[in-house]
Amino acid sequence: MDNSGKEKEAIQLMADADKKVKSSGSFLGGMFGGNHKVEEACEMYARAANMFKMAKNWSAAGNAFCQAARLHMQLQNKHDAATSFVDAGNAFKKADPQEAINCLNAAIDIYTDMGRFTIAAKHHITIAEVYESELVDIEKAIAHYEQAADYYKGEESNSSANKCLLKVASYSAQLEQYQKAIEIYEQVGTNTMDNPLLKYSAKEYFFKASLCHFIVDELNAKLAVEKYEEMFPAFSDSRECKLLKKLLEAHEEQNAEAFTEAVKEFDSISRLDQWLTTMLLRIKKTIQGDEGDLK
DSSP states (O other), X not given: OOOHHHHHHHHHHHHHHHHHHHHHHSHXXXXXXXXXXXXXXXXXXXXXXXXXXXXXXXXXHHXXXXXXXXXXXHTTOHHHHHHHHHHHHHHHTTTOHHHXXXXXXXXXXXXXXXXXXXXXXXXXXXXXXXXXXXXXXXXXXXXXXXXXXXXXXHTTOHHHHHHHHHHHHHHHHHTTOHHHHHHHHHHHHHHHHTOTTTHHHHHHHHHHHHHHHHHHOHHHHHHHHHHHHHHOGGGTTSHXXXXXXXXXXXXXXXXXXXXXXXXXXXXXXSOOOHHHHHHHHHHHTTSTXXXXXXX
16 A cells, blocks of 8 residues: 555645744744644644654654654643654654654653652553664663563552563573573562462572572582572472472582483473573583584
8 A cells, every 4th residue: 555645745734834833933823822822733743643654654654753743842741742752652663763762762751750650650661672682682671671660669569560570680690690581580489479370480480590599609509409499399399390400410429420310301291492491501511521412
């Protein structure tokens, strides 16, 4: 479908909106309903933005939404300004990730000023995802997940906070910040083990904490496993705990073959994801004479 007509229409609307804004600022414009003209210009920018979206001109759509957002700020329409900045961010995501982040941050500033922390948290997650997938800056993704978790905690949305914290733990371990990862996995594991609906996830968090301990120090891992079994008896019967004990034994004996066999057996029932594979390889590389493969 040819949307070039929509784009031309949008460009014309932008020009008309610009004129309205200019005339609203003049002395006569100010006397004769300057604010009304600004409101009309806001609507025109938003309409132009949607036409640019139809024409898949994402940058132009983002710019038009930004223009609308700034005018809404001028009119003290905070909620509308924030919504327009979010719309701009969503459009820019497809064309200019950094500009998308700038717009979403502008929306977050307005929402936090209004005390709307749950919505602000949601947009911090969106920014984190842009850093993850588009800009591949994991440190910055972590910072935004942490900020989102803080806001969720403040609003008593603990399960949303935990989801963000688990992302932080996962990335921290990948960046070899094991202590930080351990603290989060232990904290979330402890929070979930008493919840009848979530307690089955606790074994996974204690398993991941144990692996992080293991990479740093074998004895630490042994003590951690004992601690988690004591705190959460159901952990003892889990396949994860049994695997850890086999791996500790193989590591103690510096037996790379036994280590690989234990991992293979576990993987045949519960497929290892990328994160677990990475961590297990890091542990295996500490066994003498290991060639660094899990298969």
